[in-house]
Amino acid sequence: MRKLTTALLAGLVLTAGASAALAADKTEISVARFFGACEADYGSVTDVTKANGECGIITALINKFNAESTTTVVKPEIVEWPGYDQLTARIRSGEPPVISVMHEAVISDYSSRGLLEPLDEDFAKAGVDVNDMTDAARQGVTKDGKIYAMPFDTHTWLWHINMNLFKEAGLVDEAGKPILPKNTDELFAQAEQFKEKTGKPYFISTLANETAFYTRTFDTLLYQQNVDFFADPNKVDFSSPEAKGALQLLADIYSKDLTTKNQDYAASVSSFAAGDGGVFICGTWLIDTYDQESKKDGPLANGYAVTAFPQIYPGSPRVWADGHSWVLLKQDLSDAQRASAVEFMKFLWDNNFEWARTGHLPVRKSIIDSAEFKGLPHRDDIASLAVNGTALPSAVKRQFSIQEIEGEEVGSAMRGDKSVEEALTDAETRINELLANAK
Amino acid sequence: MAASEHIVGRGIGNKLILLSVVLVAVIWMLPIAWTLLLSLKPNSELMISTASAFHPPYTLKNYTDIFQSSGVFRWLWNSAVVSVGVTAGILILSSLAGYGFARAEFKGRDIIFVLVLLGLAVPEQAVIIARHQMFSDLKMHNTYPAIILPGLSSAFGVFLMTQYFKAIPKDIDEAAMLDNASRFKIFWKVLLPLTVPAQATLGIFSFLGAWNDYLWPLISATKPEMFTITVGMASTQTNFAQSEGLGFLMAQAIFAGLPVFIVYLFFQKYIVRAVAGAAIN
Structure with missing residues (x-):
């Protein structure tokens, strides 16, 4: 018995020692990310197909990578969204993470200051076919002709539709598809018809406590009219009659009570699920959430559809877009650390379909065209967005701040706090002052 | 007669003051009670409507999730x-x-x-x-x-x-x-x-x-x-914590506030005494 115990103990010690030695042989890299923490549900999940939601899928992906890689250990460092104050502070204090998640709209702020490593050569060596990147993704991560990030997704602006209310309003065609407006007159006519038949507003909108709705919708309406409001990347131009028309359209929707009012993001998300209106203009990331709701009893039961932003103006089908990506922070990395960082990025590239299950669009053409992707709920309806999703030109700096200012001014005009002309002038002035001081 | 009326009047006055204080305290505590109630609900239910907080099912999962972080x-x-x-x-x-x-x-x-x-x-x-x-x-x-x-x-x-x-x-x-x-x-x-x-x-x-x-x-x-x-x-917190993870968010608020609450419980005597003393001075 004593011999058996001794043998068991010796075995345990050897196993522990061997594990420690294996772990010690691996190169550790830190990866800063948002998307939250969900260790309670996914802390040990390595089968990514069993994970759901942004947090679950990224957690499972990292678990899987750590389980499979023979050379690298990823140490996730989770930060509060969006995390850029913290990232900048870390860079300044000389302790940046090896890799960080980054919105494509922000990359130019960091790349223009020499804080990011270009990755073209690393991707070529690792076998990442950059020609497989979608147009939106490639544009998003390319600055001054160089690729500065591994794209992870494209997220865009679209219409979530309550088909049950649309039926009640007589806005469903014989094929069971929603009848959508093709110009501004049709938009108002259909919205009034919807309100009259259902007693509810046509739109549900996130108008309180954040500016995303205003900026993203306004930009999309400008794209639809072929307005190049950043022809000069150092100066915005909202002086066109098209810009005035687009903002007046939003102001009229508000003043004619065709939208819900005073709702923040959480309230508007709930409001659509509770059947308080017909159309919720929001992002790709809610598709799976509402698809799940449509499978339960409730206002969306068997009555949820999603569509690209309808062509209200006769121009381009382009639509506002941004994307998540992974950047390599410039610092004194060893060859092993850099190789490990690229290995992890390649892993994310290879597993891009899994991330697309969140509702975000994949960044690879081959996945967009795959039967696997098209088999996901509603994805076939929005595949065009991977082509039409449009970010601000990469040379435009301070894109997050610009979008904040633009949203504030568009919002003030939509709510009637300022005239349309005044809001557009103020937006121009404030953004151009910001850009004049941007280094 | 006048003295007893004065005492009765003072009693009513005191009761009114007490009632007002209780009322203000209740109003003061409502957000905390609401936070606690939401923290005991599944996130998926709260995403549809926070009115579900007033009826079962309730859960401690949001708290256990915190401890598993x-x-x-x-x-x-x-x-x-x-x-x-x-x-x-x-x-x-x-x-x-x-x-x-x-x-x-x-x-x-x-x-x-x-x-x-x-x-x-x-x-x-x-x-x-x-x-x-x-x-x-x-x-x-x-x-x-x-x-x-x-x-x-x-x-x-x-x-x-x-x-x-x-x-x-x-x-x-x-x-x-x-x-x-x-x-x-x-x-x-x-x-x-x-x-x-x-x-x-x-x-x-x-x-x-x-x-x-x-x-x-x-x-x-x-x-x-x-x-x-x-x-x-x-x-x-997830990126959309206020809509998709509201219960967890509220549990976090309660959890992070607990140590402070305990400090208050132990030291409230000193706080009251010090504030009263400062007022007299």
């Missing part, structure tokens, strides 16, 4: 170290400075006191970049001293202790001096014990301020193992 106990420990460090430092420095300004005669005392008070008018955000650069140059970020040291310069603490020392009659000092007590002994053995109510107030406010501080720890403690509970809790 690998860093939470480390963050609690960090917050405790930082809060205790800041509180102790403020009490020591403010007492010494307060005694100096109240009792010691030295050239430029009043000007220096005014300069210290001007610190009350300088918001943290105004100096935070310079402060961050200073600690970067010293390579001190992601250490306890970096999170604690900036919190020690408490203009409010110096002001409070100065006023408290000033309110203590100088006769006490003189009596001690007649007994051959040194200046430090007078400070340490005679006057300091008399300032306990003020120290308790200052200590509690300092502790709460340090515990709830977010901005400085956010940019100084950037490694997860050095997060305080406020920064750590925020990092675990």
Whole structure:
């Protein structure tokens, strides 16, 4: 018995020692990310197909990578969204993470200051076919002709539709598809018809406590009219009659009570699920959430559809877009650390379909065209967005701040706090002052 | 007759005051009760409607999820170290400075006191970049001293202790001096014990301020193992926490507030006494 115990103990010690030695042989890299923490549900999940939601899928992906890689250990460092104050502070204090998640709209702020490593050569060596990147993704991560990030997704602006209310309003065609407006007159006519038949507003909108709705919708309406409001990347131009028309359209929707009012993001998300209106203009990331709701009893039961932003103006089908990506922070990395960082990025590239299950669009053409992707709920309806999703030109700096200012001014005009002309002038002035001081 | 009417009138008045106080207290507590209620509901239900908070099912999953976050106990420990460090430092420095300004005669005392008070008018955000650069140059970020040291310069603490020392009659000092007590002994053995109510107030406010501080720890403690509970809790929120993770968000708020609540429970006697004493003075 004593011999058996001794043998068991010796075995345990050897196993522990061997594990420690294996772990010690691996190169550790830190990866800063948002998307939250969900260790309670996914802390040990390595089968990514069993994970759901942004947090679950990224957690499972990292678990899987750590389980499979023979050379690298990823140490996730989770930060509060969006995390850029913290990232900048870390860079300044000389302790940046090896890799960080980054919105494509922000990359130019960091790349223009020499804080990011270009990755073209690393991707070529690792076998990442950059020609497989979608147009939106490639544009998003390319600055001054160089690729500065591994794209992870494209997220865009679209219409979530309550088909049950649309039926009640007589806005469903014989094929069971929603009848959508093709110009501004049709938009108002259909919205009034919807309100009259259902007693509810046509739109549900996130108008309180954040500016995303205003900026993203306004930009999309400008794209639809072929307005190049950043022809000069150092100066915005909202002086066109098209810009005035687009903002007046939003102001009229508000003043004619065709939208819900005073709702923040959480309230508007709930409001659509509770059947308080017909159309919720929001992002790709809610598709799976509402698809799940449509499978339960409730206002969306068997009555949820999603569509690209309808062509209200006769121009381009382009639509506002941004994307998540992974950047390599410039610092004194060893060859092993850099190789490990690229290995992890390649892993994310290879597993891009899994991330697309969140509702975000994949960044690879081959996945967009795959039967696997098209088999996901509603994805076939929005595949065009991977082509039409449009970010601000990469040379435009301070894109997050610009979008904040633009949203504030568009919002003030939509709510009637300022005239349309005044809001557009103020937006121009404030953004151009910001850009004049941007280094 | 008139006297009994007066007593009856006073009784009704007291009851009205009590009723008003209870009413205000209930209104004050409603957000906390609402937070607690939401924290006990599944996130998926709250995403559709928060009205579901008024009926079952209830769950403790949001709380168990917090405990399964690998860093939470480390963050609690960090917050405790930082809060205790800041509180102790403020009490020591403010007492010494307060005694100096109240009792010691030295050239430029009043000007220096005014300069210290001007610190009350300088918001943290105004100096935070310079402060961050200073600690970067010293390579001190992601250490306890970096999170604690900036919190020690408490203009409010110096002001409070100065006023408290000033309110203590100088006769006490003189009596001690007649007994051959040194200046430090007078400070340490005679006057300091008399300032306990003020120290308790200052200590509690300092502790709460340090515990709830977010901005400085956010940019100084950037490694997860050095997060305080406020920064750590925020990092675990999903991008759409207010819609998809509302119950978890509320559980986090309750959890992060519990230690502060416990501190209040233990020290409320001192707080009330100190506030009442300050009002009388």
